[in-house]
Amino acid sequence: MKFIDEYRDAAAVRRIARNIRGLVTKPWTLMEVCGGQTHTILKSGLQDLLPPEITLVHGPGCPVCVTPVELIDQAVEIASRPEVTFCSFGDMLRVPGSSKSLFDAKAAGGDVRIVYSPLDALKLARADTSREVVFFAVGFETTAPANAMAAWQAAREGLKNFSMLMAHVLVPPAMEAILTSADCRVQAFLAPGHVCAVVGFKEYEDIAERFRVPIVVTGFEPLDLLDGVRMAVAQLESGRAVVENQYSRAVRRDGNRAAVERVAEVFEVNHRKWRGIGEIPWSGLKLRDRYTAFDAGLKFGLSGAVVEEPSECISGIVLQGLRKPYECPAFGTQCTPETPLGAPMVSSEGACAAYYLYGRHREERLQPELPGATPHK
Amino acid sequence: MADTVKKDFNLSCPAPRLTNDSIVLAHGGGGKLTQQLIERVFLPAFADPALEARHDGASLEVAGLKLAFTTDSYVVRPLIFPGGNIGDLAVNGTVNDLAMCGARPLCLSAGFILEEGLSMEVLETVVASMAKAAEAACVRLVTGDTKVVDKGKADGIFINTAGIGAIQTPLPVGPAWVQPGDAILLNGDIAAHGTAILSVREGLEFESPILSDTAPLWSAVEKLIDAGIEIHCLRDLTRGGLSSAVNEIAQARGVGIRLDEAAIPITEPVRGACEILGLDPLYVANEGRFIAIVPAAQAESASTLMGPDAVQIGSVVNDHPRTVVMRSKIGGNRVVDMLSGEQLPRIC
Structure with missing residues (x-):
């Protein structure tokens, strides 16, 4: 398949892996920021091809994982109202709030729909103006333009029965939070290619310079990731710390101007709590004053009550790359995708789910004996 | 800000949900929740040796x-x-x-x-x-x-x-008869049925439409029996797809299973649709695909009998018992787990 097969080519992968082995002289710790990248790494077994000096740690770039429990509770509360059709990307439905998930709300009779785009939610709002259609606006800079577009279009059409529950977060403030943390191990970043396709990478140049940290804007296919590692290691080995663009087939330095402008028109930056990490200043997006008619939190008069969570799970530490998922005592025992203790085990982008689904053989010991039936014949 | 970040490290864990007190769609999805439902509700109530063979x-x-x-x-x-x-x-x-x-x-x-x-x-x-x-x-x-x-x-x-x-088989067929060393054969390209249905639901159109693979499988099985192939296990790849079938066998028999991603046939339109819809073809339902587990020595002749598109996609091993590990196209390894929750609600 064009634009897919080229980036999963075994010979090219081996060539770049050899190249990396030739570059490395000492141990380096790299963080891939985006959960989609984490999943490619685990799903394609990329770690098997890297030299032992390279440690990849997995970043906080999973919007589902970092959406605070209060917001899930608010979503469940809104979705349980009889007059509401609640629309969400599929991943959010299984994330447990303090007592219920959106799936539970659906099973209890709430009208909860999975949509692929906020514009599908708009269609539902237009089709039946007697229903309150609420869209769960989750995501990083990648989903922000489409979500901004939905509010912009709803305003233009004068739709009164559409609103959004805002849970938007931004990548650069999270990277800064990781870099300023006292335990930071990260020596270079593979920056999220899709986020940069929207906003460009000018903002990252400032981070690279201030923190003396190499940043490589990286794609999502196995070859992209390996190439990103190669470029980051080359910088580390030669003592450089700049922003480089591995994902040049999708990313320009200035990003997508129309998308950036639409986002800026509809949203403004605010302080935002991240699940497992805490509040990071100026790390979220909220609707600007002239769009507050579409703010579901205001429309449904929800409280901003803070929910205290129990503390068995170490997802906050995992999301900052300080520990691997399997270093959590609950991993794979108490905490599985069926019984998640934390969001990184739920989301298809979550690091814990990636390790659970694809990487368990790395930790398992061999047990050669065969129980059960007698041999055939 | 570093302080804020560190102080709040532990604010991350919602209460565990160990049981479902009502039925959710995933109970019918063919994955882990379906297995749990069978084990907790049906098997104890209807205790019967034939049922327990599962x-x-x-x-x-x-x-x-x-x-x-x-x-x-x-x-x-x-x-x-x-x-x-x-x-x-x-x-x-x-x-x-x-x-x-x-x-x-x-x-x-x-x-x-x-x-x-x-x-x-x-x-x-x-x-x-x-x-x-x-x-x-x-x-x-x-x-x-x-x-x-x-x-x-x-x-x-x-x-x-x-x-x-x-x-018609002279010897019993089922997971209990699977042996390390056996070959795992598949009768054709996977994931067409589930993708066809989901494409219609999502309004996706492709240059060549994806058709469901719905087909009867008896004639292929009959050929294996008539040729004297020593069939150890057969499994059709319906709900939960290839991954659920191989996981069920690995778990029931306590063996490991190795798959080779490069050997598993998937047509171009199906791969494209799965990329767009964010599905893993290994978990997508089929209605005319099955795997046969046979002694390695008979793999080639059995594969010929199963049809022109049949291939060996893996083997049964002693290593990593109860776990399916796939060698990826680029040469890495990953676990292929059973479907958790639901990927496609109500597909068959």
Whole structure:
């Protein structure tokens, strides 16, 4: 398949892996920021091809994982109202709030729909103006333009029965939070290619310079990731710390101007709590004053009550790359995708789910004996 | 800010949800929750050795005859989809469950639950397809039942079929007979059925439409039996796809399974649709695909008998018991787990 097969080519992968082995002289710790990248790494077994000096740690770039429990509770509360059709990307439905998930709300009779785009939610709002259609606006800079577009279009059409529950977060403030943390191990970043396709990478140049940290804007296919590692290691080995663009087939330095402008028109930056990490200043997006008619939190008069969570799970530490998922005592025992203790085990982008689904053989010991039936014949 | 970040490290853990106190869609998805439902609710209530074998159908001995008996319900939306309709599925699905017991399908029952307001034309189309599929599979449809429910209490048509077959394999077939060293053979490209249905639901259009692979499998199984292939296990790849089938076998027998990603055939349009929809083809439902587990020495001849597109996709191993590990196309390794939760609600 064009634009897919080229980036999963075994010979090219081996060539770049050899190249990396030739570059490395000492141990380096790299963080891939985006959960989609984490999943490619685990799903394609990329770690098997890297030299032992390279440690990849997995970043906080999973919007589902970092959406605070209060917001899930608010979503469940809104979705349980009889007059509401609640629309969400599929991943959010299984994330447990303090007592219920959106799936539970659906099973209890709430009208909860999975949509692929906020514009599908708009269609539902237009089709039946007697229903309150609420869209769960989750995501990083990648989903922000489409979500901004939905509010912009709803305003233009004068739709009164559409609103959004805002849970938007931004990548650069999270990277800064990781870099300023006292335990930071990260020596270079593979920056999220899709986020940069929207906003460009000018903002990252400032981070690279201030923190003396190499940043490589990286794609999502196995070859992209390996190439990103190669470029980051080359910088580390030669003592450089700049922003480089591995994902040049999708990313320009200035990003997508129309998308950036639409986002800026509809949203403004605010302080935002991240699940497992805490509040990071100026790390979220909220609707600007002239769009507050579409703010579901205001429309449904929800409280901003803070929910205290129990503390068995170490997802906050995992999301900052300080520990691997399997270093959590609950991993794979108490905490599985069926019984998640934390969001990184739920989301298809979550690091814990990636390790659970694809990487368990790395930790398992061999047990050669065969129980059960007698041999055939 | 560093302080804020560190102070809040532990604010991350919602209360665990260990049990579901009501049924969720994933209980019918063919993955882990379905397994749990069977283990916690059905097996204890109906305790029976044939049921506990947990095969696609029950193998029974009645008056000296070796019979297979199975049942399945069909609740697909849309009712008519590219490559078939709910009628083909209802016949082929049950015929295939019998074939997976090594049994020649003999006769079927059909129970219809119809929703008030269903178009007669749709019903006739579905019934005509059932008749045609039954003829193609050489199986008689010998008894039936019809119920009509109020509008909104069903989704057009629900069909239940049950089937009886005569077991033809000289030796028992099932996970218990799988041996390390055995070859795992697949009869063709995977994930077409689930992708066809989801593409219709999501309004995706492709240059060449993706057709469901719905087909009867008995003739392929019969060829293996007639040629004297020592069949250890057969499994059709319906709900939960290839991953669920191989995981069930690995777990039931306590063996490891190795798959080779490069060997698993997936057509270009199906791969494209899966990329767009964010699906893993290994978890997508099929309606005309099965795996046969046979001794490695017979792999080549068995594969030829299973059809022109049949291939060996992996082997049974002593390593990593109860776990399926796949060598990726780029040469890394990953675990292939059973479907957790649901990937495609109500696909078959």
